[in-house]
Amino acid sequence: MQYISQIAFVLVLILAGYFLSKRIRQIRKNILMGRPINRSDKSPERWKAMLLIAFGQRKMFKNVIPALLHLLIYVGFLIINLEVLEFILDGLFGTHRLFAPFLGDFYTVCINFFEFLAVGVLFSCVVFLIRRNILNVNRFSGLEMTSWPKLDANLILIIEIVLMLAILTMNATDQILQARGHMHYTATGSFFFSSILIPLFEGLSDQGLIMTERFAWWFHITGIFAFAIYVTYSKHLHIFLAFPNTWYGNLEAPGKIENMPVVTNEVKTMLGMPAEDGHATPANPDEIGRFGAKDVNDLNWVNLMNAYACTECGRCTSNCPASMTGKKLSPRKIMMDTRDRLEEVGQSLSKGGKGLEDGKSLLGDYISKEEINACTSCNACVEACPVNIDPLSIILQLRRYVAMEESGSPASWNAMFSNIETSFSPWKFAPTDRFNWSEELKQNPKSE
Numbered sequence: 001m002q003y004i005s006q007i008a009f010v011l012v013l014i015l016a017g018y019f020l021s022k023r024i025r026q027i028r029k030n031i032l033m034g035r036p037i038n039r040s041d042k043s044p045e046r047w048k049a050m051l052l053i054a055f056g057q058r059k060m061f062k063n064v065i066p067a068l069l070h071l072l073i074y075v076g077f078l079i080i081n082l083e084v085l086e087f088i089l090d091g092l093f094g095t096h097r098l099f100a101p102f103l104g105d106f107y108t109v110c111i112n113f114f115e116f117l118a119v120g121v122l123f124s125c126v127v128f129l130i131r132r133n134i135l136n137v138n139r140f141s142g143l144e145m146t147s148w149p150k151l152d153a154n155l156i157l158i159i160e161i162v163l164m165l166a167i168l169t170m171n172a173t174d175q176i177l178q179a180r181g182h183m184h185y186t187a188t189g190s191f192f193f194s195s196i197l198i199p200l201f202e203g204l205s206d207q208g209l210i211m212t213e214r215f216a217w218w219f220h221i222t223g224i225f226a227f228a229i230y231v232t233y234s235k236h237l238h239i240f241l242a243f244p245n246t247w248y249g250n251l252e253a254p255g256k257i258e259n260m261p262v263v264t265n266e267v268k269t270m271l272g273m274p275a276e277d278g279h280a281t282p283a284n285p286d287e288i289g290r291f292g293a294k295d296v297n298d299l300n301w302v303n304l305m306n307a308y309a310c311t312e313c314g315r316c317t318s319n320c321p322a323s324m325t326g327k328k329l330s331p332r333k334i335m336m337d338t339r340d341r342l343e344e345v346g347q348s349l350s351k352g353g354k355g356l357e358d359g360k361s362l363l364g365d366y367i368s369k370e371e372i373n374a375c376t377s378c379n380a381c382v383e384a385c386p387v388n389i390d391p392l393s394i395i396l397q398l399r400r401y402v403a404m405e406e407s408g409s410p411a412s413w414n415a416m417f418s419n420i421e422t423s424f425s426p427w428k429f430a431p432t433d434r435f436n437w438s439e440e441l442k443q444n445p446k447s448e
Ligand code: SF4
Pocket: 316, 319, 320, 321, 322, 323, 329, 330, 331, 374, 375, 376, 377, 378, 379, 380, 381, 382, 391, 392, 395
């Protein structure tokens, strides 16, 4: 019987490893569909950003209570999973609480601490479920929050509650079996929180207790494996991607718009200035590539990783002035659309489908011109994002495509572009006229 259990565990472990690694490879492949961008400079600054923002959750603490509850779930998730190591070794070797004899009293302290975190996670998840479903916090609604994103958020909270209850049930039944002197259940000392549940199970026979304890053990470990796979299809991928996402974040001045080297050099050449090193205009126009972005492969790989790291929390949208004033723009939707399109292309390619050649594109089929034109480039969405996601970068690249490849910007914008091109000013005045107002001031200083 013991061997059957071990063989079953090995099979479950192999299956979980297979599906998880397959999905991770798919996500990596999808992200690498993006254009290259060098974000490996300024390493100390990048480590600092990652430690403060992803690990230290600095941006979350703008709103203290949800931040503390989130921190409890996060720390609980990280630390309780240390116990998974013991679960895996027990499953492989057919042992029970393998670490207990080695750690002695420290084992009891550890499990009590894990139980404290488990209760903290349980409490936080219940509060978050209430906020989402009963208090209807505004940030969690919006056009893009269709049935799946809402279900995904609720599902993950419910799964975490059930997994924590499984740990407490397992520990409670284990303690009763220890007290009854059952051979396989070595003494570990008392566990505070699970002891509260003991009256619920005391009436069970030894056999009933063993079955409950084993069921809770299997439920917890298979639940963790299933959770790990599910997370890769869900917004909760941010648990892992928040770290590389902040490390590879944009360290330039907030809202700084990147020039296109090819265009800069063309202008410099026109003005008789030397071109920048390594960025001379290619002789063949085909080598220049597309201006801006129409589809996901035109974005850079950090933009695509951002899309997978988005937690759909809506902080960007609730701080977006365009969204606040009723415009058809939600930076959260920009990120969710990018991820949906990327998944669509990636899944299609992995099944031998048409991929990017399916007649669809991110711009047009997912994100409309009305949305991107509503953006004021204020950078508030980037500031508000707890994991430094940059929806503005995607919006600007889509807008660049519309302006430069389609000349499809609003007529007033096109007029401004030609004024800049011809008069070096957004208005129709020649640059020499620009400071006439100051001449007037000099002649009539009192008008100041
Ligand atoms: S940069 Fe654009 S999308 Fe972001 S908050 Fe400002 S207006 Fe909204």
